[in-house]
Amino acid sequence: MSKKEQISRRRFLTILGGIPLAGAVLAPTAAMTQFLYPPASLRTPPKPLQVASLSELPVGGLKEFEYNDAPAALVRKSEQEILAFYRKCTHLGCTVIWKPEDKIFFCPCHGGKFDLDGKNIGGPPPKPLIALQVTVDGDKVIVQERSA
Ligand code: FES
Known part of the structure; x- marks a missing residue:
């Protein structure tokens, strides 16, 4: 050897x-x-948070806020329909920006686009923005994470 x-x-x-x-x-x-x-199933969800009042959010209005230490947005589509999303791009996690002239959320990192419903409509994002649950209590608009 x-x-x-x-x-x-x-x-x-x-x-x-x-x-x-x-x-x-x-x-x-x-x-x-x-x-x-810990895995998401074991994580304590963040508490519901009042992020706006109905009177400050006209139909067609949008309000950006922070929830769970992340940027989010509230969209009042009609008198009855209010949507909320995390503004974290579903491609690689950049913060999306509201472009009022195009009425889209735009991701400056790779050009991803999301419509007013949070649906991915262009660029590389593979899925819609993560939606938050919206509850209206009197004049209060309250958001919280959706249960899995
Ligand atoms: S991180 Fe948003 S398109 Fe890539």
Whole structure:
């Protein structure tokens, strides 16, 4: 057996011996990651939040606000229909911008476009903006995350 083959065998055995060590390091790391970033099903949803009053939101009006530390928008499509979305692009997560002249939400990162319903209508975004549940209580417009 040549010296080169012996070194190769030693390296192989070193790598083989390192597998249990890697497992011993990665298993607690994976458990810690689950603790820090639990799956959405285990996450406590953010509390409902009053973001506007009906009187300040005319039909056709739009209001931007923060919810759950993220940019969001409220759209009053008609007297009865009010929609809300997170303004996070469903492509790679950039913040979309309302373009009143085109009546679309536009993503400056790669040109994604969403209509007033939050539906993806152009560019690379694969799905609509994430909608929030809207409740009207008297004059209060309240948003909260939709239950899964
Ligand atoms: S992140 Fe919005 S289009 Fe790419």
